[in-house]
Amino acid sequence: MQAKTKKKATPTQNKTLDHRNRFRKLQNKKEPKNSLERCEEYLARGFQHNRNAFQIIRQHIRNTDRKDSASLAVYGFLLEFGIGTEANKPSADRCYREALKQSPQNGLALFRLIAIRKHGEPGCRTDRKEAHELYVFSLKNKVNLTEWIEKMAKKGNPDAQHCLGTAYNTGIGKRKNSFRAFKWYSSAAAQENRQALEMLGLCYCYGVGVGADPERGFSHLFAAVSHKDHIAKYNIGKCYSLGLGVERSDRRALEWYLLAAKRGDQRGENAAGCCYEEGKGTDEDTGSAVFHYTQSAQMGHSWAQCNIGYCHQMGRGVEEDVRKAVEWYRKSADQHHPRAMHNLAYCIQHGYVAGSSKREAFQLYMAAARLGHTPSIHSVGICHMRGIGAKQNLQLGVAYIKEAARMDHQQSFLALGFCYKSGYGVGQSDKKAFLYFKQGKKLGCPMSANILGSYYEAGIGTVPSPAKAFLSYKHSATGGNMFGQFNLAQCYLHGLGVPVSVDRSFYWCKKAAENGVVRAQYKLAVFYETNFCDEENSFKHALYWYIKAAEGNHPKALVILGQYYECGLIKEAHMVVAVKFYTQAAVQGNKLACDRLRTLYYVGGECRENSVVALSG
Template sequence: MYRDSVYDEILQKVNEEVTQYERKLEIDPTDAATAYRLSLIYKDGLGVTKDYEKAYQLVLQSYDTDQNPLAANVLGTMYYNGMYVEKNQEQGLQLMQYAHEQGNIAATFNIGIHLLVNADSDTAQEAQGLEMVRTAAEKGNHFAQFAYGGFYDDGRMGQDYTIAFEWYQRAADSGSSGAAANLGFMYRNGVIEVDDADDKALEYFRKSAYMHNAHGMYNLGSMYDNGISVEENQAVAFYWFTKAASKGSANATYALYRYYSEGIYTDYDPELAMEVLEQAAASGVTAAQRDLGNILSDEDSEYLDYEKAAYWFEQAAEEDDLISINNLGWMYENGFGVEQDYATALNYFYKAAEAGYAVAQCNVGRYYIEQRGGMPKDIEHAKQWLQLSADQGYERAIQLLEELRDKPPSGDSGFWKKLFS
């Protein structure tokens, strides 16, 4: 089985640190600095299983010892977010405010984010929040640098990818795994144009992955899966997809579906494949929702369930997935899992057709011929839609155009065979 030696070496070092810290606390329970460091490891799951209870007990121990502002900030975030303890934003803010007043820049950043999230239309509060985030960023807090870069990336500060890149670069250099992953995205997607963009993307995805970032792990796996800047290696890809999925990456979970369903590198396991597909769909991965709908609507599938299929197609359709939109039309046309309704079917077909999906364009043309869904019989419009579909190489549209030339439609819908997605 493939193992990443560098990543395993990092994990080993973390485990050794945990052991050392725990021994030091056994000798001196008042060692506030050690209790604080160990609390962060358990809070963030850095090389160990995430454990909020342990993190809380350790950071409380550190704070009670000497009112350490570092510990006060972490304790504040745990109360603010309800990590192990009952959620109490007021108490959390009080602890973070104390830390901020003691010069803790992480607390400055956290309060700034709180102000931004709750600013609504209060421009003065928003300005104060932005200033606190910027202050923390300029003082070297990598979370603040990452967030401030994001403000330029997503347009909150006026979209400027160059400035976003600069802040992400500073954050990544300071240890932000999220910023490293975003730099990888910017190189991979051509936002930053350089000759060796894919090599740079690989470098930053690897850096992010080694810092335990799920997005970095997933994208590193994708680079190996597709042979981008590295030799294609399914063993390495499977390793990183598995790591990313264990960290909560829904995209990585979906990627594992193909491995289990096709037996790529790992054992062929259709039950496990279905399990990870359902997990990815439930987590909002549009392609997984569509694939799950396709399986559940396949009459030859042991999982056949039209009602569930319609549900998953609806979820994917909300994200404008054209195949799922067309498939919903097919289900309404045939009354599979929903009440048969030609007008609703046509609405779905039209939506996908106007967006350029060939199968749906063919279906709209067919509805003009068959006079379904309230459509008039209009051979010219039917030909126009069928031609758009045929121009994309869709065989059924090509066939129907030929049939229109050779034999006028009789009006008998049985003559026009059902079209399936």
């Protein structure tokens, strides 16, 4: 069987085929990739191609005279994370701002600038107010903040995966989802991305999107540091401070905070300042605390701005200057820092800020309260009860204070105890007052503990219990409450709930006297005068404390000083001074002072006995 021969095409048919082939080629021909697409292609291939991606986009930026917003944002992204070059956060910050000037709705530039302003980066300022404004702008204009990030993350770029994880973690650009955040952090960390290793470590430490495993979290943080993630140093310090995944050590925490601070980390600077101020891991050094707070505050860290403001307000490590304190508080409050808002409101309320009103103070308390700041919620309640910057409303005030109490605020339990004790804004109830004071004591409030002691002692709202009264007074005294110190001294002196101990009574009485308790000053003078203590110059000490008590208008101290002057125990007899002291005591109803004045009257600078001419009792 013969094979079929293929017929040759005619010239006309050949011409038609040529036209068809040309048309197919034109259809299949792809347009040449632009610089941004080529850059993205290299980024998707892996870290070994990062240098090519960086060179392409840098050259494109130069060729376009920095006029391409999309490319500028990508260039900033490469600079921020050190992709194909050394990381340069300040330059990245500038690129993002330039991109937004050219195109205010550039999603990538908006997303990254919000993150930098909110959390701060070495060499870049923190400004939570600006971050909030940018985020609100993105919501109003329905800007897709994560479009480019998500595209690159799905192509396998680890830095984009880390950023997408952060979007899910913070709820900025994506609906908050801790499980998806953990997934993307894990994907990036598998490629040894240092930022993702840090965030994965934090997820394990605090149980975000995964079961808490602090030890595993600490190991991830350490791996991030070994990959030169300097921000992770702060978090390692925090782990040592809290004992997360490692043995607790304030000294080691401070060491890591200082390492982070050296690399320009704002949080590290602030945390180091806290350690120096509170004497954690080192000797207390308020001067060093001020130095570190200032370094962090100047970079815009809101916590540090609040802390340095407090140092200026209280004169800790720096000269007391309320004006400077208010300046720092305002900077921090502008970033919606609730504690700074509260402290600024306090300064305004107490007249430290010229030209400000109580109404402004109330509004600041209210703004901080809306952010969930417990002391501010309490302060709003106090303002309503006292009519400070708002119309007086006792019931509303009590409601706010109860809300703060539900958040375990010490002072709120104390305030509610007083309300129920006196029936102020609520129905009077000794039993409820007792329960609120008791809860305040449990939370460590020394004043609540002192009042609770008096309730146990007198059996108010509860069954009398000298032993519980003693324990409550002791709790108050060791917490630094001066009235608790005096009451504890009385317990030791009279054996209330504890064996009598004159030495312990003297010790706590002296503490209370030094803290300004007038009754304690009088009792301490009696201790010295009756030789209950073995110190030399007892009379001199007794006289000193009688004078201090008399300055506080203590009637018995006034009478004793009157007797001293009348009998000449102080230099020489001076009847005029004696009468002056007797009169001060008599005005308060002191019987002995009245008796002395009945037998004394003043004539031409002298006093003499006369039973007829006498002051009436």
